[in-house]
Amino acid sequence: MVEITCRTDRREGVTLVEAVVRNDGDVTRRVRLEHALGGPVWPPRRRGVPVDDWNDDAVERTLSPGERTGIGFASPAPPASPPVRVAESRRVGEAVERRGDRGEGAAGNAVDASEVSAAGDAADVLRELGDPSPPRDAVLPPDDLGEPPEAAEGTTERDAEEANEAREEGLPAPVVEWFAAVEARVETVEDCAAATSLPEATDRRVARRPRRRRRR
């Protein structure tokens, strides 16, 4: 038979679960342990990748007679009793037992040759050698990159204005109004810049206004 002992600890909205499973019988057993918290499971990770004996919400281990093993995971779900249940427990032969040994042996943190050589898929390589992606802080958020991509590709002023208007949609109404007022003043100044006489300046503004209104 398989005996399971659990302990849960709730800290800052996260439930931490520890469980020890012991094989009391006299045959080797393959056990599948499932969590019973009713929420997502956050399995232990090595270098950002879930450890390899976790599969979705369950972990599988092979236990020789008298052997015990510990598992631990976290979940945002509230504690339940029991937090872990034995979903499956079956007798296995020697061959399966050996195959199961690798997952249990991967507990240490040192990168050792035998572990890398046992790499079964790309995720194993990542677990052993570490995720090479640049850290998030090294990547500038799009706002800090200066020119918006539309402008960089040499699109028209109109596209840029439309992009601006689209961006304004997410802003509070007073801010949009203030932007519109500033924009109107800037346009007035731009329109008058080349004018040398009063009628010329007023004509240009009159000529341009309906277009602005149509676009709004």
Added chain:
Amino acid sequence: MILAVAGGKGGVGKSTVSLNLAAELDAVAVDADLGMADLPESRGPDLHDVLAGRADPVEAVHEGAPVDLLPCGRTLAGARAADPAALVDAVDAVAGAYGTVVVDCPAGMTADAGLPLFAADRCALVALPDAFAVADLVRTRELARELDAGLSRVVLNRAGRDPPTDRVERALGAPVTAVPESRVVARAQRAGKPVSTVAPESTAAERFRELADAVTAGPKAPRGRRR
């Protein structure tokens, strides 16, 4: 066949060897240096897009240049968005469509260098003929061995008049090809061209031809053994 061109250090000429080998083998060169790509850039989807799931690996291969190339993006944001583990399937897909793939590995011993070796059937290691060559090569060979990419050739790049071929051969247990230091190789590489298209009669071009023959010789490694 998937051949990884690896080497512990940066700046030893992995990209030069990759491009020239791909030209000789009529293979697709894949620039797997996700953070600091070296092979020529081109327009359209690149390896960052492929690894982020935005493009199909086979469709991202650019044909028509002197060498078929799966280029890599140059941005940190692209490198961050890319899933490095997806490289294995991407390289497999390109090999399925084109037959032979030469993967230009990044320097170092982390997963970005390990994953191309994991995807590859065999590897060629590149080093400069300096005092550190053997130590660098031995470390990279260990990584390649553990990831099942057998070492088929060692390249001593930018070799002088008397490269330590014998010493490296003894230490590594693999045959060594020395590619001489040559201005024409550097110039061709800057133009994104293999040296055989610029100076087919040069010693360097001849050495790359020998290298290509050497890495394709021997029993064909079984494919798809891990999946």
